[in-house]
Amino acid sequence: MPWRVGRDFRHLSQAAHIFLERSRALVLPLCVIAKPIHSARGVIWPPAVAPKLKHSHASIIEPTNVLPEDLAQRHVQQKTLESVLCLDKPKEGGTDGNELISLAPPSDVLSTIGQLFVQYPSRCTVTDLRKSQGTFDLVMYLRHPRAFAISLYLLEQGLADRALWVLELATQIGASCPPKSWQYLTAKFAEQEEWRGVRRIVKLARQRLGYTTVKLLNWRLRAWMENQRYVPVEDVLAMFETERVNPSRLTYHLLVAMHLRNCDLAAALTGLRAMESAGFPVTAKTCAILVLGYRSFGLTASIKARALAAIGTGDEVVSAVILNGLVQLLLDAEDSSGVAEVLSSVSQPSGDRPYDLGASSIQDDDERVGSSTPSAASRPSSLRSTQAASQRNLISVSTYNILLDHLSRQGDLTRAMHVVQQMRVAQVSPDSKTAAALVRLYSTAGFHNDALHVVASALGGASDALDLLTSLGFVASTVPEFPIPPPIPPTIHLLNALLRSLKKTLQVRELSVVLDIMRIMxxxxxAATITIVLSGLQGRARPGELIKIVRLLKSRGVVPARGHLHVLLQALLSREQAVARPRGWSQLRSLTSSSSQDTPASSPRQTEADVAGVGCEPTAGITFSHFRRGNNLLRPIVQSLSARNVRNDRVTFALRIKHFALVKRDLVAAHEQFRLMVRSGFRPNRYHYGALMQGYAAAGNLKGATKVMRAAADAGLLPDVKMYTIIIAGYAGLARPKEAMRAFRSMVAEGITPDVPAIDALVSAFFRKREYGTARRVLLRLWTQVAPFPDALAEAPLKELARAFRALHAGNANRPERLTRRQRHEVRRMFRDLSQWGKTGPRSEAVEESARHVHNVSTS
Known part of the structure; x- marks a missing residue:
């Protein structure tokens, strides 16, 4: 009898608990039924703040039309990867039938969980529970299905590790839930980018249910991709076969997206062929994934034609994703007229071309620059097909953000303001990425206080954060000269943009200030934050110190990323190059005489198998002879990347070409790497051609360097001031001022404005020829091309003039000093704190939303 009474009491308590959970009314905010923000009438954000009003953080949007950012972005921004891949989105309040709602346990149960977690942080077993005192109530809670609701509550509080701990303990005790609840928990962990937790939940669900589902396996595949663990196509399909689950179209889309992110074109094509063999034809969503992932390779004619043909064939979201991906590819390829033509074809009909960003550099991938813009009658049919999508306005805030981000890298303030004006006319509301692009734009253009005004607008009334911003030079009383978007919640994109604006002269104090602002908000x-900070410290810390920082992060659970490796390789390569090739006018280089040969003598030629094998390594086989200790320090990081099958990308190939050409002086091997890169599907950019040009110039073969520059022009990359500077500096190294002057005049004749390095290289040619008077006259004559000449230097000697002139270059001004021992310890402490961030504190909703955007795929 007592046993039956206890059983009935347990059943009644469970039924009451389920009834109470189901009876909770989900109160939707009024803003859900309000008018979307992109359809508001009138000016969405002011062009500038009126001087008489000074600076105000108030938005001029009507209060009834204001939506929280997480809801507004669901209407305005593209869902990019998630929208294209159609991954399951958790529906609040168990509205999808999973009956799982976040539940806060009693304080004593929560306290017991905290004590046990501290005592057994990795895993707590049933035996450990028996040894502990006062765990009866906890066991009763974890036997009930509400244990999963407690885990969801801990996750929402930012305690992901503790939520996983509770899940594992509950499954050991015997708690269970239906597959839909497991999928709901998995999606919730994915929302907060807790991909390690996603993998563990999928494993727990398999153990508890005795089987798995295609949705859970797809989440595991997505977690592998986000953790940079790239599994071969054959192994993934074998996993599905072992689990007796048929792959879905989403499975193959994830496979293609994964291997495109890993810069493995052959594996991505294998995934496409497997998808078609399984009976899933290529659709507009497949094209969207290809366009998003192809940025790592560069624009090709086939991808451009496929994207143009696919715009308008899918739904509005997919078509918009394809459009934005194509715009990004065209901008990377410097095809501004192509961008204007594509955007004009999908926008509302108008007589002007509001999206004209300047002269085109390429008309098509395989055409020579300089052809006229095709007329409407001669446009390709694929481009004409995009006009069918013009009635659906596919141009959104994401499109404007891509344009602003591109112009911010160039510091082109005039054209960026034109894009902002078009954004205002189209009544498109800015978001956090718009604010981040404006921060980068204003900082690059030299308006640092305006950039800080954008950040201050996002910080709102947080007085502590505003005080910290003042220590970075922010003057709130100074009225901004350029548009400031309405207040938005601060996001990691915005604060990363602030860090990037400080990167060139990053001080430890400034780094501490930005990190403190992140904590307050x-x-x-x-991962991008760590990469930006490492890049900013590159000029201040030795390469070995940067490697130790990454290894410190690795020891604390941070997975080394390919971007971290790029910074480390660049630092080591700069160190090697400085040893092998000292800088300065008076430092004569041991150059060979100019020859008509295209490639000088070099080491024995590598075999095809050796070169192909190098292409699969994450470092592309780069080794350093002058800093051999760096090879040993790098080994654990490289092993971590190799174990996850991380391949090299265009950046690694550029470093490899530069290493062969400038350090080892082996142009044959540099050309082999260039050809291997092209065979791997990568399209060379300016950095690859520039590395080859530097190698030829260092070897004294200026004819070969000129041929490389012409080859770049044939590929659609017009010569710029940097390319011509390489030619001029090459002639200067040979003490041939006449040829250097001829190259300089050719550059000016093509309409290229000389900068400080170009003029400095030209003057050094006369200096090495010991024509000091001519060098002085040339410097004085060309000084005004860069800045007004100071009268105080009229009688200064040539050496003092050269120093003052070089200081005008942004790369030479305010060069940071080396870190002291105390600063190195402080930096390590900051990175130690960064590695533990988010494991004990709550996460921002803006960070959760930012994980859904396009840069998760296109900039990885």
Missing amino acids: KVNPN
């Missing part, structure tokens, strides 16, 4: 850093 509860914004968690991401």
Whole structure:
């Protein structure tokens, strides 16, 4: 009898609990039924703040039309990867039938969980529970299905590790839930980018249910991709076969997206062929994934034609994703007229071309620059097909953000303001990425206080954060000269943009200030934050110190990323190059005489198998002879990347070409790497051609360097001031001022404005020829091309003039000093804190939303 009474009591308590959970009314905010923000009438954000009003953080949008950012972005921004891949989205309040709602346990149960977690942080077993005191109530809670609701509550509080701990303990005790609840928990962990937790939940669900589902396996595949663990196509399909689950179209899309992110074109094509063999034809969503992932390779004629043909064939979201991906590819290929033509074809009909960003550099991938813009009658049919999508306005805030981000890298303030004006006319509301692009734009253009005004607008009334911003030079009383978007919640994109604006002269104090602002605003850093900080410290810390920092992060659970490796390789390569090739006018280089040969004598030629094998390594086989200790320090990081099958990309190939050409002086091997890169599907950019040009110039073969520059022009990359500077500096190294002057005049004749390095290289040619008077006259004559000449230097000697002139270059001004021992310890402490960030504190909703955007795929 007592046993039956206890059983009935347990059943009644469970039924009451389920009834109470189901009876909770989900109160939707009024803003859900309000008018979307992109359809508001009138000016969405002011062009500038009126001087008489000074600076105000108030938005001029009507209060009834204001939506929280997480809801507004669901209407305005593209869902990119998630929208294309159609991954399951958790529906609040168990509205999808999973009956799982976040539940806060009693304080004593929560306290017991905390004590046990501290005592057994990795895993707590049933035996450990028996040894502990006062765990009866906890066991009763974890036997009930509400244990999963407690885990969901801990996750929402930012305690992902503790939520996983509770899940594992509950499954050991015997708690269970239906597959839909497992999928709901998995999606919730994915929302907060807790991909390690996603993998563990899928494993727990398999153990508890005795089987798995295609949705759970797809989440495991997505977690592998986000953790940079790239599994071969054959192994993934074998996993599905072992589990007796048929792959879905989403499975193959994830496979293609994964291997495109890993810069493995052959594996991505294998995934496409497997998808078609399984009976899933290529659709507009497949094209969207290809366009998003192809940025790592560069624009090709086939991808451009496929994208143009696919715009308008899918739904509005997919078509918009394809459009934005194509715009990004065209901008990377410097095809501004192509961008204007594509955007004009999908926008509302108008007589002007509001999206004209300047002269085109390429008309098509395989055409020579300089052809006229085709007329409407001669446009390709694929481009004409995009006009069918013009009635659906596919141009959104994401499109404008891509344009602003491109112009911010160039510091082109005039054209960026034109894009902002078009954004205002189209009544498109800015978001956090718009604010981040404006921060980068204003900082690059030299308006640092305006950039800080954008950040201050996002910080709102957080007085502590505003005080920290003042220590970075922010003057709130100074009225901004350029548009400031309405206040938005601070996101990691915005604060990363602030860090990037400080990167050139990053001080430890400034780094501490930005990280403190992140803590105050509860914004968690991401992998890009670590890469930006490492890049900013590159000129201040030795390469070995940077490697130790990455290894410190690795020991604390941070997975080394390919971007971290790029910074480390660049630092080591700069160190090697400085040893092998000292800089300065008076330092004569041991150059060979100019020869008509295209390639000088070099080491024995590598075999095809050796070169192909190098292409699969994450470092592309780069080794350093002058800093051999760096090879040993790098080994654990490289092993971590190799174990996850991470391949090299265009950046690694560029470093490899530069290493062969400038350090080892082996142009044959540099050409082999260039050809291997092209065979791997990568399209060379300016950095690859520039590395080859530097190698020829260092070897004294200026004819070969000129041929490489012409080859770049044939590929659609017009010569710029940097390419011509390489030619001029090459002639200067040979003490041939006449040829250097001829190259300089050719550059000016093509309409290219000389900068400080170009003029400095030209003057050094006369200096090495010991024509000091001519060098002085040339410097004085060309000084005004860069800045007004100071009268105080009229009688200064040539050496003092050269120093003052070089200081005008942004790369030479305010060069940071080396870190002291105390600063090195402080930096390590900051990175130690960064590695633990987010494991004990709550996450910002803006960070959760930012994980859904396009840069998760296109900039990885």
